Amino acid sequence: MSHTIIWIISLLSIAGVIIRPFKLPEAVWAVSGAILLVVFGLILPSDGLSGVLKGLDVYLFLTGMMLLAESAREEKLFDWLAAHATKLSKGSAKKLFILVYLVGTLVTIFLSNDATAVVLTPAVAAAMKSAKVEKPLPYLLICAFIANAASFVLPISNPANLVIYGNHVPPLMQWLPQYIVPSVIAIVITFFMLRFTQRKELHQKIQTGILLPQLTEGGKTALFGIGATATILLIASAKHLQLGLPTAIAGIITSAIVTLRVKKSPMIILKGVSWSVLPLVAGLFVIVEALNKTGLTHTLTNILNNSAVHSVANTVWGSGFGIAIACNLMNNLPAGLIAGNVMAIAHVPEIVKNALLIGVDLGPNLSVTGSLATILWLMALRREGHSVSAWHFLKLGAFIMTTALLFALGTLFL
Numbered sequence: 001m002s003h004t005i006i007w008i009i010s011l012l013s014i015a016g017v018i019i020r021p022f023k024l025p026e027a028v029w030a031v032s033g034a035i036l037l038v039v040f041g042l043i044l045p046s047d048g049l050s051g052v053l054k055g056l057d058v059y060l061f062l063t064g065m066m067l068l069a070e071s072a073r074e075e076k077l078f079d080w081l082a083a084h085a086t087k088l089s090k091g092s093a094k095k096l097f098i099l100v101y102l103v104g105t106l107v108t109i110f111l112s113n114d115a116t117a118v119v120l121t122p123a124v125a126a127a128m129k130s131a132k133v134e135k136p137l138p139y140l141l142i143c144a145f146i147a148n149a150a151s152f153v154l155p156i157s158n159p160a161n162l163v164i165y166g167n168h169v170p171p172l173m174q175w176l177p178q179y180i181v182p183s184v185i186a187i188v189i190t191f192f193m194l195r196f197t198q199r200k201e202l203h204q205k206i207q208t209g210i211l212l213p214q215l216t217e218g219g220k221t222a223l224f225g226i227g228a229t230a231t232i233l234l235i236a237s238a239k240h241l242q243l244g245l246p247t248a249i250a251g252i253i254t255s256a257i258v259t260l261r262v263k264k265s266p267m268i269i270l271k272g273v274s275w276s277v278l279p280l281v282a283g284l285f286v287i288v289e290a291l292n293k294t295g296l297t298h299t300l301t302n303i304l305n306n307s308a309v310h311s312v313a314n315t316v317w318g319s320g321f322g323i324a325i326a327c328n329l330m331n332n333l334p335a336g337l338i339a340g341n342v343m344a345i346a347h348v349p350e351i352v353k354n355a356l357l358i359g360v361d362l363g364p365n366l367s368v369t370g371s372l373a374t375i376l377w378l379m380a381l382r383r384e385g386h387s388v389s390a391w392h393f394l395k396l397g398a399f400i401m402t403t404a405l406l407f408a409l410g411t412l413f414l
Contacts, residue, residue, distance in 0.1 A: 003294040006042050009033050010287045014330045017280070018369040026375070027276040030283025037290045051289030052282045058162050059278050060244030062114075064251030065156075068226055069115040070272045071255040075218035075262070078107075078123035083212050086127045091208045093133075097198070100124060100139050101191055104146035110230040113147035113158050117377035118274065125384040131207040137388070138198035140381060141396070145365055147373045149190035149404060152361040153183040156233050156243060159281075160332055160360050160371070164340040172237035178354055182408040186362055189407050193400040218262035225254030277372070281333065288337040297341045308348040313413070315348065320355035320409045324363025324401070332371040336360045351412050358408050365401035368393045 013033025017026045038048045072078060081103050089096035108116045121143040128136035151158035155169050162169060170178065195202070215223075229250035236246045259266045291297075307315040327335045339356045346352075364370025368378050368390050381388060 002042055005040065006037065006290050006294055009036050009040075009042070010291055011330075013283070013287055014334055017284075018331055018375075025276050025280075026372075027280040027283065030280045030287065032283075034283040034286035037286065043286075043290045043293060047289055047293070048286050051286040054166070054289070055163075055281055055285040057167065057242050057244035058159055058281055060248040061156075061162055062159055062277055062281065064229070064244075064247030064249070065112050065115060065159075066273045066275075066277070067251035067255040067269065068222070068229060069111055069119045070269050071251075071258045072111075072219070072222040072226060073119045073123075074264075074269055074272060075216050075222050075258060076213055077215070077219045077222050078119050079126055080213050080215045080219060082120070082123040082127035083130065083210065086131045086206065086210060087208070087212055089206055091206045093202045093204050093206055096131075096206055097138060097142070097195060097202055100142050101146060104142050105150045105187060108147055108150040109153045109157050111226065112156060113151040113371070113373040114277075114376060116143055116147040117373040118380055121377055121380040122384055125381075125386065127210075130210045133206060134204055135201045137386065138194075138201045140386060141194060141198065141388075144374055144377045144393075145190050145194055145400060146187070147377065148362055148365045148371055149186045150183065151373075152179050152186075152357060154234070155237055156230075156247070158361050158373075160336040161357065162243065163333065163336040164343065164357050164360060166340055166344065167242060168344070169237070169240075169243065171240040172234060175237065178350070179357075181411045181414065182354070182358055185411050186358075186404045186408040189404040190365070190400055193403050194396075197396055197399065216262065218258045218264075221258045221261050222254065225250070225257065229254065274376075280372075284334050284337060288334055288341070291338065292341060296338065297345070300338070300342045301346045304342060304346050304348055304352070308352055312349055312351065315352050316355040316409060316412060319352055320359040320405065321363075323356050323359035324366065324405055327360060327363040328367045328370045331369060331375075332360050332364045354412055355409055358412075359405070362401065362405050362408060365404070366394065366397040370397075 010033060013029050016029025020026060034048060037043050038045055085099035085103055086096060088099055104116055104120060107120050121140060124139050124143055128139055152161060155161045155175055232246050232250055233243055236243055255269050259269060307318065323335060323339055339360055343353050343356060364374055368374050
């Protein structure tokens with residue numbers, strides 16, 4: 001009976017995170033579920049604390065990346081990038097599509113997919129408005145799809161990567177041979193599929209005489225800080241160090257230097273950061289810790305091990321597509337946490353583990369509920385006065401995500 005109640009509370013909490021009843025923040029539902037599990041004695045307080053502490057590296061990583069992204073946003077760095085991309089298009093809607101896609105790819109790789117969703121989306125919307133683009137949706141869709149498609153180029157490209165591997169993230173020189181080819185394929189296939197679906201809207205005219213914003217001293221400092229942080233994290237990854245602490249330190253130092261240089265209050269940046277993401281992730285860690293008490297991890301591990309014994313190839317395809325679908329049913333953060341627990345104890349070839357990570361990162365491109373980044377993108381879109389229905393996104397995702405995932409998983413056999 002206790003296992004049944006754990007499942008009910010956990011599933012209701014995850015549903016609350018995805019659906020946001022009464023428009024309450026996602027963190028409210030995750031934290032409420034975690035508290036109920038402890039209060040009802042379904043898990044011990046020590047188990048709840050253990051679940052929270054497992055996410056320490058992720059919290060530090062998110063803190064650093066959010067500070068970096070907010071510092072850059074406050075100094076209009078992303079507006080500057082989007083405006084220059086628009087100017088470089090020289091009135092070509094197709095060329096602008098390519099340029100925005102390239103900017104989104106770079107932001108995702110070096111600042112994580114959440115930054116692309118939260119910070120680049122408003123910048124692209126502003127640039128499209130300045131260029132008087134009648135149908136800006138194709139360019140805004142880029143921010144959603146590339147946020148997931150490019151999220152496994154590097155370990156830092158997606159917090160889910162840290163969630164899956166925990167304290168055992170592969171060093172950079174091990175990561176790149178495993179994921180660089182699937183990443184490139186995912187990025188390229190997603191580009192062509194998305195461009196194909198938006199081909200009718202890419203015949204519109206783009207205003208060329210737009211005013212280019214000047215990059216402020218604070219913006220230049222933020223850009224330098226992002227570059228320095230990326231370099232530090234690549235070195236840390238190459239030396240097989242945890243990425244959370246260096247990211248947090250780099251984010252704090254960069255935001256401090258930016259505020260000092262432009263003589264602004266640091267509270268401006270601190271108020272702009274979505275701090276609710278941290279309790280959201282902590283709550284999900286506790287929920288997954290409770291689900292582990294029901295034997296979920298061991299059951300899935302046995303299924304995976306038995307499947308790999310019979311056919312590694314079938315296990316790669318099944319686990320990749322299976323976890324991709326699971327991400328859209330319960331969001332990729334809890335799905336990634338469960339997959340990470342399974343990967344830690346499963347005795348399967350590395351190719352199967354690669355398939356699981358690709359499924360967790362790329363799979364959310366199926367629906368608007370697939371990842372935290374896509375949910376944040378949808379919220380940013382609405383704030384800019386645009387909207388995309390869940391059904392419209394699902395139709396696009398069914399075509400774009402499944403094709404990209406098929407090719408990405410296929411490259412694992414090369």
